[in-house]
Structure formats: structure tokens, C-alpha cells
Amino acid sequence: MTDAPMTAPAATATAGEVISRYLTEQAGNFLRALPQAVGEAGARPGALPSLNSPAGSGGTLELLRAVRRVGGALHTFGAVFEPGWAHESRAELRWLLNLLAQEPAYQRRSARLLAAVDSLSGAAPAGEGGPGMLAGHQGAPKARALLDRQLTLARTRAHSTVLQELRSARLHALADRMTLLVGEAPLVEPARGKAGEVLPSQAAAAFAALGAAVQALPLRRAATAYQGDALHRLGGAEPAGPAVVVPPQGRTGDADSALAADDAPWHRVRILLKRARYALEVCGRPGDQLVELDRVLDCHQEAADAAVTAATAARTPRITPATAYVLGVVHADQRLEVEAARFAFGSRWPELPLSLDGWEGPPGQRMG
Amino acid sequence: MTDAPMTAPAATATAGEVISRYLTEQAGNFLRALPQAVGEAGARPGALPSLNSPAGSGGTLELLRAVRRVGGALHTFGAVFEPGWAHESRAELRWLLNLLAQEPAYQRRSARLLAAVDSLSGAAPAGEGGPGMLAGHQGAPKARALLDRQLTLARTRAHSTVLQELRSARLHALADRMTLLVGEAPLVEPARGKAGEVLPSQAAAAFAALGAAVQALPLRRAATAYQGDALHRLGGAEPAGPAVVVPPQGRTGDADSALAADDAPWHRVRILLKRARYALEVCGRPGDQLVELDRVLDCHQEAADAAVTAATAARTPRITPATAYVLGVVHADQRLEVEAARFAFGSRWPELPLSLDGWEGPPGQRMG
Numbered sequence: 030m031t032d033a034p035m036t037a038p039a040a041t042a043t044a045g046e047v048i049s050r051y052l053t054e055q056a057g058n059f060l061r062a063l064p065q066a067v068g069e070a071g072a073r074p075g076a077l078p079s080l081n082s083p084a085g086s087g088g089t090l091e092l093l094r095a096v097r098r099v100g101g102a103l104h105t106f107g108a109v110f111e112p113g114w115a116h117e118s119r120a121e122l123r124w125l126l127n128l129l130a131q132e133p134a135y136q137r138r139s140a141r142l143l144a145a146v147d148s149l150s151g152a153a154p155a156g157e158g159g160p161g162m163l164a165g166h167q168g169a170p171k172a173r174a175l176l177d178r179q180l181t182l183a184r185t186r187a188h189s190t191v192l193q194e195l196r197s198a199r200l201h202a203l204a205d206r207m208t209l210l211v212g213e214a215p216l217v218e219p220a221r222g223k224a225g226e227v228l229p230s231q232a233a234a235a236f237a238a239l240g241a242a243v244q245a246l247p248l249r250r251a252a253t254a255y256q257g258d259a260l261h262r263l264g265g266a267e268p269a270g271p272a273v274v275v276p277p278q279g280r281t282g283d284a285d286s287a288l289a290a291d292d293a294p295w296h297r298v299r300i301l302l303k304r305a306r307y308a309l310e311v312c313g314r315p316g317d318q319l320v321e322l323d324r325v326l327d328c329h330q331e332a333a334d335a336a337v338t339a340a341t342a343a344r345t346p347r348i349t350p351a352t353a354y355v356l357g358v359v360h361a362d363q364r365l366e367v368e369a370a371r372f373a374f375g376s377r378w379p380e381l382p383l384s385l386d387g388w389e390g391p392p393g394q395r396m397g
Numbered sequence: 398m399t400d401a402p403m404t405a406p407a408a409t410a411t412a413g414e415v416i417s418r419y420l421t422e423q424a425g426n427f428l429r430a431l432p433q434a435v436g437e438a439g440a441r442p443g444a445l446p447s448l449n450s451p452a453g454s455g456g457t458l459e460l461l462r463a464v465r466r467v468g469g470a471l472h473t474f475g476a477v478f479e480p481g482w483a484h485e486s487r488a489e490l491r492w493l494l495n496l497l498a499q500e501p502a503y504q505r506r507s508a509r510l511l512a513a514v515d516s517l518s519g520a521a522p523a524g525e526g527g528p529g530m531l532a533g534h535q536g537a538p539k540a541r542a543l544l545d546r547q548l549t550l551a552r553t554r555a556h557s558t559v560l561q562e563l564r565s566a567r568l569h570a571l572a573d574r575m576t577l578l579v580g581e582a583p584l585v586e587p588a589r590g591k592a593g594e595v596l597p598s599q600a601a602a603a604f605a606a607l608g609a610a611v612q613a614l615p616l617r618r619a620a621t622a623y624q625g626d627a628l629h630r631l632g633g634a635e636p637a638g639p640a641v642v643v644p645p646q647g648r649t650g651d652a653d654s655a656l657a658a659d660d661a662p663w664h665r666v667r668i669l670l671k672r673a674r675y676a677l678e679v680c681g682r683p684g685d686q687l688v689e690l691d692r693v694l695d696c697h698q699e700a701a702d703a704a705v706t707a708a709t710a711a712r713t714p715r716i717t718p719a720t721a722y723v724l725g726v727v728h729a730d731q732r733l734e735v736e737a738a739r740f741a742f743g744s745r746w747p748e749l750p751l752s753l754d755g756w757e758g759p760p761g762q763r764m765g
Binding site (some may be wrong): 151164166257260263291343347351355 | 516533623627629632
């Protein structure tokens with residue numbers, strides 16, 4: 030992410046000045062992207078199954094980027110803001126994030142799963158290697174069509190919800206909040222402190238939270254290739270926090286909840302890592318390695334979600350055994366991608382120079 | 398394999414003396430194990446599906462060990478033997494190997510696949526970690542029963558064939574050949590040369606063949622974890638030699654033949670690696686690292702065979718979609734094991750001290 034170049038805060042800048050400058054920029058991005066995103070959503074027939082009309086194009090993605098950054102800054106540097114306002118703003122930003130992120134997520138999931146079927150069944154574009162283990166399998170086209178149909182339906186539903194809400198009073202109120210942020214973020218006393226003193230301690234807390242969450246991951250196992258941990262030996266049956274929803278039905282729920290519990294700590298780390306990454310941005314520090322790890326955990330999340338979709342599709346009534354068989358292969362393939370992402374994370378994390386100890390505060394302080 | 402401790406040949410020993418000593422020992426093992434294996438096969442009801450009566454116990458495994466070693470020595474050091482006799486002997490040993498190896502192979506495949514289903518469905522013995530991605534899935538017990546039934550049937554058939562042949566004239570003739578080997582291997586002129594001069598050049602040829610075959614493997618890709626190479630992007634559609642059997646049926650055959658072509662070069666390396674390993678034994682050199690790689694390629698072969706069994710079971714008529722789905726997961730899981738074995742091989746091979754160049758001949762020569 031090189032498109033948020035922060036000029037290094039001068040040694041004399043206050044915390045409020047540095048954070049206001051960041052929020053002004055991000056809120057500006059938000060306000061510029063909002064009408065574009067609304068226009069895109071209105072112009073896009075949600076029911077179109079084609080992948081040629083990307084749901085997450087232009088405005089929507091820009092809007093999501095800004096929403097994540099403003100929300101992250103309000104969370105990490107919460108001490109410098111008026112608490113009630115910051116709390117409400119974060120809740121509203123979370124609402125918009127959940128609203129907008131769904132459709133592009135379904136789009137990416139569809140692209141991922143259809144590409145997996147194509148690659149496994151050897152129908153991938155020429156030049157990408159030989160056939161897959163499902164080459165010529167009669168169940169492959171059926172499984173592909175089933176996944177496509179179910180994800181298109183989900184995407185259409187998400188699109189309708191977006192269309193409804195994009196003209197709501199709630200969104201207008203949030204836009205007003207963002208307008209306020211341009212130059213006028215409601216700050217409190219600690220904002221008057223020197224940026225080099227106030228911001229690092231709060232960013233350090235974000236890194237501490239990330240470090241603690243990573244500590245709880247089975248990182249040593251993950252860094253050993255082919256442990257089969259994302260397929261076998263899932264991390265305990267007990268739900269790992271409120272993120273895990275135990276489905277009501279009995280038997281098929283066993284695996285779903287076990288997988289959800291296994292993935293939950295990784296999803297949690299993903300959120301904390303994004304926060305740490307945006308905290309570095311606020312402080313004008315480079316965070317290329319965090320960006321890379323963020324990408325790895327995005328893949329982890331997307332593969333885990335895609336695996337759930339494949340498993341759910343396999344429970345569709347009246348499908349043929351051949352279709353179900355292909356979906357089983359695809360499900361395992363996506364869990365393998367989950368394991369691969371964990372391996373990539375486990376191999377790279379220990380090499381990170383920016384542990385909490387190594388994080389020495391924003392350049393303003395270091396130059397001063 | 399520490400149970401074939403060769404006393405290092407003296408510097409003055411002839412090639413014939415060294416190789417005769419080795420063959421005498423192995424032929425002795427063969428002759429001791431044969432009646433035991435015959436007795437075991439007769440006492441074992443082949444139809445028993447229980448895993449408590451291991452097909453490859455005691456005598457049979459000892460017999461297989463001796464057969465592999467004598468065959469390997471006759472191949473690698475062929476120049477010191479009477480050619481017609483060596484050629485016939487190897488053909489007969491191959492026949493016995495194929496005959497005897499099947500039942501234990503089905504036994505191991507059964508154990509591997511049932512353990513995979515148990516582990517994936519979370520029914521593995523306690524203490525082996527949490528549930529798997531198929532925990533509580535209704536198709537798991539059915540898929541397990543189907544695999545068990547089909548492999549028991551295959552094992553029973555293999556057993557009947559063994560029972561038939563174990564009393565055949567062909568086996569008696571082979572036993573006579575082995576008896577001849579005890580001290581009286583039919584040698585030709587080169588056997589009179591010094592062991593340290595004759596044997597290394599022939600062992601070196603075995604290593605050269607191994608090295609060339611390994612060179613042809615996609616080793617760099619294999620040594621990078623999670624390339625998905627054993628599931629996606631199989632190594633070209635063209636059959637890689639006579640080992641590949643292209644099945645007659647059309648569409649389901651696509652994947653089968655692609656997988657077979659992908660695995661064939663690895664199976665070939667496995668055979669060459671065993672030969673190189675036994676060549677080291679003949680020369681009284683330690684070969685622990687080859688033993689380890691041999692084990693890895695055995696796993697590769699067994700996982701590849703197990704994957705085929707799972708795919709074949711999924712084509713059984715009238716199975717439920719849930720059963721087929723579980724078999725799809727198991728199939729992918731075994732292909733993942735194939736990939737894991739390739740990764741293990743690709744990571745270890747470059748560290749081998751015994752390349753052809755590093756292989757300096759038997760200790761006899763080095764001490765002399």
C-alpha cells in the first residue's frame with residue numbers, strides 16, 4: 030500500500046496534528062469514493078452471474094479502504110478522541126464495512142472456487158501446467174455450475190441489501206461524520222501532547238495485542254509444512270471466543286464448528302494485524318512486511334470461507350455422487366490453501382523486524 | 398536397515414568373494430523365510446477383514462527383503478554373473494516380488510485409508526489432536542465401510558493367488574536357484590578382479606542412473622511447500638514410459654492417466670534408489686540417508702495408490718452423495734500426502750553427501 034504516503038511528522042507536531050492529517054486524508058478518500066460506490070451499485074445488475082462486472086471495482090474498494098483505515102485509527106489512537114463520538118463512529122464504520130464487504134467477498138470467493146474447479150479438472154487456461162486430479166471428471170461441470178449458482182444467489186442478495194442501505198439515513202449520517210473528520214476531528218486533551226510521545230505508546234498497544242494473539246497460534250506447527258493441520262487435528266473442539274457460531278443442527282455441525290473454532294484465532298490475528306498496519310501508516314512508518322502478512326491472512330480467510338461454501342454446496346439435496354465427490358475434493362483443496370497460508374505466515378512472522386521491542390516509534394521521534 | 402551388517406571387504410578380496418558373501422547371506426535369509434511365509438499364508442484366512450492378522454508379518458516380509466536385495470545385486474553387479482542365469486533369476490525374483498508384495502500392500506493401504514477417514518472424521522484415538530474437517534459427517538462411516546469392503550476383497554484375491562503359487566513348481570525352482578546362490582553363485586571373469594576396482598564402477602552406474610532419474614523430477618518445485626502439484630498442474634498428459642497404463646474408458650480415465658503419468662517418474666526413482674541402497678550394502682558402506690529417502694518414496698507410492706483406491710471407490714454405483722463427498726476429501730488428502738512426500742524428498746535430496754562424485758567406492762578400496 031504505497032498510496033497513503035504520510036509525510037513524516039515533524040518532531041514538534043502534536044499527536045492531534047498528526048492524527049488529524051491522517052484522518053483528513055482518509056475521510057477525503059471516503060467522501061470522494063462514496064458517490065462513486067453508490068453509482069456503481071446502482072448501475073450494476075446484482076443478478077448478473079458474470080465475473081466481468083467486478084462487484085468490488087473502483088469506488089467500493091476505495092470506500093472499503095478508507096473505512097478500514099479510519100476505523101483502525103479511531104480504535105488504536107482512541108485516547109486522543111472524544112470517547113463517545115469515537116465509539117459511535119467505529120460502530121457505524123463497522124456497519125458500513127460489513128455491508129459493503131460482502132458483495133466483493135462473494136465475488137472473490139466465486140472466482141477462487143471456480144478457478145479451483147477449473148484447475149483441478151484441467152480446464153484452466155493453457156500455459157498453467159498440466160491437468161488436475163479431476164481432469165475430465167463428469168462431476169466437475171456440475172459442481173462448478175452448482176457453486177456458481179449458489180454464490181451468484183448470495184451475491185445478488187448482498188447486492189440488494191447494499192442498494193437498500195446506500196440511500197439510507199444511516200449512511201447519510203455516517204457521511205456527515207466523515208465530513209466532520211476533515212480537519213475537525215473531535216480531539217481531547219492527550220492530542221496536545223507531542224506526536225512522538227503520545228502516538229508510539231498507543232501504537233505499541235496495538236502491536237502488543239497482535240503479538241499476544243500470534244503467540245496463541247500454533248505457529249511452530251504451522252511453520253512445518255504438510256502437518257495436515259487444517260484438514261486433520263483441528264485446534265480443539267471448544268469454541269474459541271464469540272466469533273464461533275455453533276450451528277443448531279447436530280451432526281453436520283460438528284465439522285463446521287470445529288473448523289470455525291480452528292480458524293477463529295487466525296481471523297482474529299488478521300484483524301489485529303490490519304490495525305497494527307494502519308497504526309504504522311498513521312505514524313508514517315513503512316510497513317511492507319505487515320502488508321505482505323495481511324495479504325497472507327486475507328488468503329487464509331478467503332480460503333476458509335470458500336471451504337465452507339464447498340461443504341455447504343455438498344449438502345444440497347439431490348446432487349449426484351459425482352458432484353458431491355468433486356465438492357469433497359474442492360473442500361479439501363481449500364483447506365489445503367488454508368494450511369498453506371498458515372505455513373506462509375508461520376515462516377515469515379519470526380523474521381519480522383518490527384516486534385514490539387523493535388518498534389521504536391514514529392520517525393518524528395527518531396529524528397528528534 | 399541395520400540388519401545387513403557387511404563386514405568391510407578386505408583390500409585383497411575379489412569382487413566375486415565380496416558379492417558371493419552378500420548373496421550367501423541374502424539367499425540364506427530367503428531360504429529360512431520361505432517355509433515360514435508359506436506357513437503363514439496357509440494359516441491365514443485370506444477373507445478376514447481384521448487388521449489384527451497382518452498379512453505382511455514375519456516370514457513374508459523377510460522373504461520380500463531378501464528377494465529385493467538379491468534382485469538388486471544381480472541387476473547392479475550383473476557383469477560378474479553368468480548373464481543368462483542372472484537374467485532368468487531376476488525375472489523369477491520379480492515374479493515372486495509381485496506375487497508376495499500385493500497382500501501386504503493392500504493391508505497397508507487399508508490401514509492408511511481407514512486411518513485417514515478416522516482422522517478426518519475425528520474418530521482417531523484420543524490424544525491425537527482435535528476433530529478433522531469431516532467430524533461427525535454422515536458419509537464418513539459409509540465411506541469407511543466401502544473402502545474396507547473393497548480392500549478386503551482385493552486382499553482376499555491377492556491371498557488366493559499367493560496360496561495357489563506358493564506350492565507351484567515355479568516357486569520350487571526359484572528356491573533351488575537360491576540354494577545354488579549359497580556359496581556357489583555362477584560368476585564370470587570380471588569376478589576375479591579386485592573388489593575395490595570392479596564393484597565401485599558398477600555401483601557408480603546405479604548411482605548415475607538414480608541421479609539422472611532424479612534430475613528429471615520437478616525437484617525445485619517439489620521443494621517449495623504447497624505448490625499443489627500433486628492435485629493441480631500434474632506433470633503433462635503424455636504417458637511417461639511403459640509404467641503408465643492408460644485405462645480404456647474415456648472420461649474418468651483422463652484424471653487416472655494424468656495422475657499415473659505424474660507419479661511414474663517418482664515411482665521409477667524409488668526403484669533406482671532401492672538399487673543404489675542395496676549396492677551400498679554390497680560394498681559395506683553406510684546408507685542411512687538412502688534408507689530414509691527410500692522410506693519417503695515408499696510413502697509416496699502408498700499414498701498415490703491409496704488415492705487411486707479412493708477415486709475408484711467413488712465410482713461405485715449407487716453410493717450416496719455424502720459417501721462420495723467423503724471419498725473426494727480422502728482422495729485429495731492422499732494426493733496431499735503424495736505432495737508432502739515429494740516435498741520431503743525435494744528438501745533432503747540436495748543435502749545427500751553421496752552424489753555420484755562423492756561416492757568413492759567401498760571401504761576396501763579406501764582403506765587400501
